[in-house]
Amino acid sequence: MRPLRRASDPLTPDRTRKRLSRRELAAALLVADGLDDATIAGHLGLSPNTVALSIRRIRLRLGLTNRADLVTWVNARRDPDSPATRLRRLEANTTG
Numbered sequence: 642m643r644p645l646r647r648a649s650d651p652l653t654p655d656r657t658r659k660r661l662s663r664r665e666l667a668a669a670l671l672v673a674d675g676l677d678d679a680t681i682a683g684h685l686g687l688s689p690n691t692v693a694l695s696i697r698r699i700r701l702r703l704g705l706t707n708r709a710d711l712v713t714w715v716n717a718r719r720d721p722d723s724p725a726t727r728l729r730r731l732e733a734n735t736t737g
Contacts, residue, residue: 665699672696672708673715 661669664685671681678689678696685692696711705711 660702661699665695668692668695669699669711669715673712673719 667685668681671684676684678692681687682689682692687695696708700706700708700711703711703714705714
């Protein structure tokens with residue numbers, strides 16, 4: 642039997658994306674974009690309490706202790722060439 646590893650362990654293959662539902666992944670991405678629970682709730686059509694509970698479940702499933710760890714986890718797995726990332730880079734360069 643293989644020993645269990647935390648999702649944040651750098652030696653763990655990145656299979657955790659498969660364990661998050663599409664809705665959970667969307668919530669995690671919005672957290673990484675710096676949105677609060679109420680704003681995320683508006684985007685996803687949920688209540689802020691449901692969003693807070695979902696984010697807590699996501700963190701527990703991934704073995705993360707806080708929201709900042711979730712942001713780090715998401716950003717480490719983002720595709721740097723995705724249209725959303727390119728748009729953010731463009732916006733950062735034009736507002737600076």
